[in-house]
Amino acid sequence: EAQVTQNPRYLITVTGKKLTVTCSQNMNHEYMSWYRQDPGLGLRQIYYSMNVEVTDKGDVPEGYKVSRKEKRNFPLILESPSPNQTSLYFCASSPSGTGGLAKNIQYFGAGTRLSVL
Amino acid sequence: GNSVTQMEGPVTLSEEAFLTINCTYTATGYPSLFWYVQYPGEGLQLLLKATKADDKGSNKGFEATYRKETTSFHLEKGSVQVSDSAVYFCALRLTGGGNKLTFGTGTQLKVEL
Numbered sequence: 446e447a448q449v450t451q452n453p454r455y456l457i458t459v460t461g462k463k464l465t466v467t468c469s470q471n472m473n474h475e476y477m478s479w480y481r482q483d484p485g486l487g488l489r490q491i492y493y494s495m496n497v498e499v500t501d502k503g504d505v506p507e508g509y510k511v512s513r514k515e516k517r518n519f520p521l522i523l524e525s526p527s528p529n530q531t532s533l534y535f536c537a538s539s540p541s542g543t544g545g546l547a548k549n550i551q552y553f554g555a556g557t558r559l560s561v562l
Numbered sequence: 563g564n565s566v567t568q569m570e571g572p573v574t575l576s577e578e579a580f581l582t583i584n585c586t587y588t589a590t591g592y593p594s595l596f597w598y599v600q601y602p603g604e605g606l607q608l609l610l611k612a613t614k615a616d617d618k619g620s621n622k623g624f625e626a627t628y629r630k631e632t633t634s635f636h637l638e639k640g641s642v643q644v645s646d647s648a649v650y651f652c653a654l655r656l657t658g659g660g661n662k663l664t665f666g667t668g669t670q671l672k673v674e675l
Contacts, residue, residue, distance in 0.1 A: 449605070476661045487566075487651060487667040488606075503662070535605055539661050551663060553598075553605035 447472045451536050451554035458526055459562050466521045466557050468536030476541040477519040478503070478551070479511065481532040488535065494519055495541055526561040533558050564589045566652050568666035575642055575673050583637040583669045585626075585652035593654035595619075595628055595635040596663070600649040609637075609650070642673045 449470045458464055470477065478493040480503075490503030494513040508530055510522040519538075523530060537551040569584040587593065594613045598606040610619030615630035624639045635652060652666040 478661070480665075485667055487665040488663075489665075490662060493662065537606075541661055550608050550611070551661065553607070555603070555605045 447552070449536055449538050449552050449554040451534075451557050453557060454555065455558050457560045457562065460527055461525050464523050464526060464559075466523075466534060466536075466559070468519045468521065468554060469517050470519075470536075470538040470552070471517065472538060472540075472552065473516065474538040474540050474552075475516070476551075477513065477536065477538045479509070479519070479521050480535045480537065481505065482535060482556075483532050491521070491534075526559075528561050531559060531561050564593070564654060564656065564664045566654055566664055566666035568650075568652050568669050571649075571668075571670040573669060573671050575671070577644055577673055577675055578641045579673075581637070581639040581642045581646075581671070583650055583652075583671070585635045585637065585666060587633050587635065587652075587654050589633075589654055589656060591656050593656050595626070596653040596655070597624070597626055597635070597637050598651040598653060598665075600651065600668070602648070606651060642671070644673045644675060647671055647673045 452467045475496045479491040480488040482488045489505045492511040494500045534557045536554040539551040565588045567586050596611045597609040599609045600606045610621040612619040612628035618627045626635050626637045649668045649670045651668045653663045
């Protein structure tokens with residue numbers, strides 16, 4: 446089954462304790478992205494990756510890091526979490542490049558709800 | 563900059579009522595437009611899309627028409643069901659803008675018996 450898998454689904458942590466949220470896709474997609482969802486703000490892009498070893502900042506990258514060492518995995522790293530990073534996080538993936546719009550539809554994971562105390 | 567504006571929710575309807583969720587956009591260039599749906603506890607799923615002016619996207623009884631003159635992409639359904647209760651997001655993607663999606667704030671729909 447084609448899917449984007451995030452772990453963990455729920456996480457409660459304390460300020461300053463490093464954490465990693467994993468994201469894995471089994472569709473051989475080049476493009477992967479992280480979003481955060483906050484009430485009244487919709488989804489905002491944190492970081493994205495066009496392919497292995499190619500990452501770039503989205504709209505709200507501060508306080509986050511990512512890496513793309515393998516095509517299927519795109520972990521989100523919070524080196525020193527703060528309470529303002531309490532949010533619902535989504536990973537997404539899609540094919541990239543030419544070939545029409547259908548190839549660029551993004552597939553989302555089920556989300557990770559993070560609380561930073 | 564690019565942005566998407568949706569009507570605020572929650573929208574509460576009775577089953578079989580007509581649904582409209584308004585969406586307008588601001589974009590440089592010619593975007594593709596999307597509606598995504600998020601059911602409780604799940605990630606977003608693509609509901610429908612349109613790539614150019616006057617295109618109509620449709621799926622599961624939902625429709626939206628790309629109106630360039632009014633920069634709008636309103637979502638409609640003739641008869642909603644309880645199972646349509648979810649959060650609906652309007653989004654745009656710029657041509658040549660990579661795969662980045664710009665989302666609206668989302669509209670929660672509650673359908674009651």
